[in-house]
Amino acid sequence: MSERGNLEISNVSKSYQVEGKELRVLDHINLKVAPGEFISIVGPSGCGKSTLLRLVVGLDDNYGGEILLDNKPISGTSLQRGIVFQDHRLLPWLTLEDNIDLALENSGLPNAQRRRAVAEHVALVGLTGFEKVYPHQLSGGMSQRAAIARGLVSRPEILLLDEPLGALDALTRLRLQEELLRIWRAERVTMLLVTHDVEEAIYLSDRIVVMHSTPGRIASDIKVDLPWPRDRASHEFADVRREILRSMDAYSSVAARAA
Amino acid sequence: MSVTTVNATTPAVRKTQQPDKANKRRVKPRDLAIGLVLPLTILLLWQVAAQRAWISPIFLPLPSTTLFSFFDMVERQSFHIDFLASISIVTQAFVYGTLLGVGLGIAAGLSQTVERIFGPTLDGIRHIPGIAWLPLIVLWVGIGPAAKIVVITKTVFFPVFLNTLQGIRAVEKNFIELADVLTLTRWQLVRKVIIPGAMPSILVGVRYGASLAWALVVVAEGLSGMEGIGYLIFRAQSLLMTDQLLVCMVVIGVVGFLIDRSMALLQRHVLRWKQGFEG
Ligand SMILES: Nc1ncnc2c1ncn2[C@@H]1O[C@H](COP(=O)(O)OP(=O)(O)OP(=O)(O)O)[C@@H](O)[C@H]1O
Numbered sequence: 001m002s003e004r005g006n007l008e009i010s011n012v013s014k015s016y017q018v019e020g021k022e023l024r025v026l027d028h029i030n031l032k033v034a035p036g037e038f039i040s041i042v043g044p045s046g047c048g049k050s051t052l053l054r055l056v057v058g059l060d061d062n063y064g065g066e067i068l069l070d071n072k073p074i075s076g077t078s079l080q081r082g083i084v085f086q087d088h089r090l091l092p093w094l095t096l097e098d099n100i101d102l103a104l105e106n107s108g109l110p111n112a113q114r115r116r117a118v119a120e121h122v123a124l125v126g127l128t129g130f131e132k133v134y135p136h137q138l139s140g141g142m143s144q145r146a147a148i149a150r151g152l153v154s155r156p157e158i159l160l161l162d163e164p165l166g167a168l169d170a171l172t173r174l175r176l177q178e179e180l181l182r183i184w185r186a187e188r189v190t191m192l193l194v195t196h197d198v199e200e201a202i203y204l205s206d207r208i209v210v211m212h213s214t215p216g217r218i219a220s221d222i223k224v225d226l227p228w229p230r231d232r233a234s235h236e237f238a239d240v241r242r243e244i245l246r247s248m249d250a251y252s253s254v255a256a257r258a259a
Numbered sequence: 260m261s262v263t264t265v266n267a268t269t270p271a272v273r274k275t276q277q278p279d280k281a282n283k284r285r286v287k288p289r290d291l292a293i294g295l296v297l298p299l300t301i302l303l304l305w306q307v308a309a310q311r312a313w314i315s316p317i318f319l320p321l322p323s324t325t326l327f328s329f330f331d332m333v334e335r336q337s338f339h340i341d342f343l344a345s346i347s348i349v350t351q352a353f354v355y356g357t358l359l360g361v362g363l364g365i366a367a368g369l370s371q372t373v374e375r376i377f378g379p380t381l382d383g384i385r386h387i388p389g390i391a392w393l394p395l396i397v398l399w400v401g402i403g404p405a406a407k408i409v410v411i412t413k414t415v416f417f418p419v420f421l422n423t424l425q426g427i428r429a430v431e432k433n434f435i436e437l438a439d440v441l442t443l444t445r446w447q448l449v450r451k452v453i454i455p456g457a458m459p460s461i462l463v464g465v466r467y468g469a470s471l472a473w474a475l476v477v478v479a480e481g482l483s484g485m486e487g488i489g490y491l492i493f494r495a496q497s498l499l500m501t502d503q504l505l506v507c508m509v510v511i512g513v514v515g516f517l518i519d520r521s522m523a524l525l526q527r528h529v530l531r532w533k534q535g536f537e538g
């Protein structure tokens with residue numbers, strides 16, 4: 001097992017300037033992710049989940065605190081850190097294969113190896129046969145899978161996933177969850193997944209981080225100690241689910257009282 | 260879950276649309292027929308009007324006379340030389356204008372400094388129509404093709420430049436962010452993201468520029484010089500050779516039509532990645 005992909009977020013705070021006023025979006029976030037771990041983040045809309053991922057991937061370096069990958073502070077973007085955006089963000093003018101290949105542009109791999117890596121990852125997400133197809137000819141689920149392939153092809157140590165299955169129908173979603181697990185095991189990559197779906201989080205993760213909002217902070221960090229493959233209908237599953245919902249609910253009852 | 264089942268259970272693939280698309284693109288004979296009704300009616304009216312001498316034959320010759328006069332012009336007046344003179348001017352001016360427009364458009368789109376340096380000057384030049392430049396430039400370089408090429412280059416340049424600039428500014432910020440995440444260099448960003456992203460807009464400018472160029476060459480040749488289809492049309496007017504005048508008009512129309520069609524084909528080919536793009 002790879003010992004890389006060791007992420008440490010310590011004391012991270014982030015504010016935006018909105019109309020001259022400071023809007024605190026993240027407040028003293030502390031999170032340690034071990035190599036190869038699968039962590040999910042759940043929390044209400046607007047609590048700063050995407051903002052946190054943007055900081056970790058390096059799109060924004062205007063924050064307080066420290067983000068370390070393998071004990072080194074991150075700076076800017078890097079091929080070590082991949083992200084799958086919620087809107088798949090495939091470039092419409094590139095074929096599926098060229099979209100995935102774009103992630104290897106600066107990988108330093110020779111062409112033959114690049115081609116092989118692309119073909120492997122197309123196969124990994126089950127899109128063999130669609131290499132020459134343009135994004136508008138793909139379904140939403142296929143586009144998401146292509147985006148996941150692009151995130152993985154450069155072999156990042158850590159892959160950040162921002163609601164990658166958000167806009168999918170229930171069945172496709174279940175199928176892609178299955179694929180995510182398979183990919184995670186095959187690639188042994190550290191995964192940080194943002195989702196609104198508590199069941200999805202429990203089904204996939206080693207740990208689940210619950211966030212509360214205004215300002216965004218971590219409310220609880222729950223270890224999921226269920227054996228694989230997980231049974232969504234089991235009592236233990238329901239117990240974890242109750243625990244997480246309670247942790248999320250604490251927020252809304254506080255908010256309700258405050259209102 | 261195996262890879263194959265994933266594929267088999269994903270029916271939402273739109274790859275099998277090719278025959279459907281081909282169908283849409285091929286003009287059906289009936290549609291073509293509908294489009295021909297009006298021109299044929301006009302031709303018929305022309306024939307009747309000329310035959311019954313509703314309009315004096317000096318001002319409106321028969322369609323058959325006009326056709327004959329076309330062959331006559333080719334044989335006895337080297338019409339093709341004038342024709343090629345016009346085509347050559349337009350082609351050169353179109354190429355220069357497009358290259359300059361795209362080049363400077365990209366530079367200004369990428370750099371605020373470039374835009375600030377060139378912006379005000381170009382804006383000033385833009386508001387003086389191409390034709391208004393012609394007399395001055397003719398004084399400088401003479402009545403040969405050079406002056407016309409300069410003026411038409413200017414006319415092609417602006418729509419191409421402005422559309423390129425606007426196309427680049429409108430490239431989605433999300434895509435730029437993606438390029439950042441993939442650690443693309445600035446040059447890779449321009450080549451893989453910005454130029455393709457601006458291409459629809461660039462091609463709108465190029466297509467418009469091409470049609471302007473062809474229209475303008477007629478005017479420019481009418482105003483200065485001793486050759487070209489524009490020269491012929493004004494000469495025909497002053498000599499009351501209405502048949503030759505009509506020949507020129509028809510040829511201008513046909514060439515303009517062909518230019519626009521080929522631009523549409525180019526657009527369709529380059530933008531084939533765009534959903535539902537039909538030129
Ligand atoms: N560029 C920005 N300028 C100002 N405020 C911003 C900016 N981006 C995000 N915000 C604010 O930061 C907060 C957190 O946004 P963020 O997108 O991280 O939420 P989220 O947890 O991902 O929500 P969702 O689940 O709906 O995606 C929101 O209140 C949002 O209004």
Ligand SMILES: [Mg+2]
Nearest residue numbers: 049050051162
């Ligand atoms: Mg979000």
